[in-house]
Amino acid sequence: MSEASTPIAAVMLAPGETSRLPVLFDHWLWATQLPGRYLPLTVEPQDIGDVISALPKAGFVGLHISAAYQKAVLDHADIITDRAALMSGANTLIFRRDGKIHADNTDGYGFIENIRLSVPGWDARLGPAAIFGAGRAARVVISALIEVGVGQIRLTSRTRPKAEQLRSEFGTRIEVVDWLKAGNMAEGAATVVNATPLGTRGNSDFRVPLDGLTPGAVACDLTVDPPATRFLQQAAAYGCHVADGVGMLICQASPSFERWFGQRPPNDEDARIAAAS
Incomplete structure (x- = not known):
């Protein structure tokens, strides 16, 4: 697979927030030997819509959303699952091939x-x-x-x-x-x-x-x-x-990895070490 077609995903963070997901996803990509990248993106509140619109054009396949922005991103989704609607927030955005943005909540x-x-x-x-x-x-x-x-x-x-x-x-x-x-x-x-x-x-x-x-x-x-x-x-x-919460983090992130990169990632002790680091 060429660099241009390598799937890219990210987690959207508010200023000052951090996430353990980049380390976990880097580990999974290494463990599965799948092509892909996963990045942390710090975004100002007023830029949420512009960033979400731009990412699919830059080759991104999906986006995790930190707690601070989970409600706000619903305004920028074309499809909202019942789970995300019930939670009044999405922790996952999927950029579909038909151009629609699909909001879900896997928590x-x-x-x-x-x-x-x-x-x-x-x-x-x-x-x-x-x-x-x-x-x-x-x-x-x-x-x-x-x-x-x-x-x-x-x-x-x-x-x-x-x-x-x-x-x-x-x-x-x-x-x-x-x-x-x-x-x-x-x-x-x-x-x-x-x-x-x-x-x-x-x-x-x-x-x-x-x-x-x-x-x-x-x-x-x-x-x-x-x-x-x-x-x-x-x-x-x-x-x-x-x-514990580390196990929950791994389990809520696993479906997104499979959607974006094409394979269910391992849920093992190495994944726990990565998620807890």
């Missing part, structure tokens, strides 16, 4: 696939789910769990109105719990998720008591920095299976 897929790979035999229908947080990440988790059949979701947030808003959108399957009583949520839950920034490097620790966790339950943390958060360490100490 929910990545969340579920990571649990299934980390905990074979996991079934969302085995019991209630408990989710800490009510931001965009929690929306992803709620939507994904409902899609795979969870019966009840206990939801708490330091900002209760945000949790109430999600309940109004997703229905009575969600029970909102006051943050002061968050320590009770894990009792009897089959799936427990930290969708807050607590425990992420540079933020406060996650300090909600987890002594109500059921041994054998699944505990997930969406942060990638650090991969082994205090939340996950505590959950493991109580006998829970754990699924």
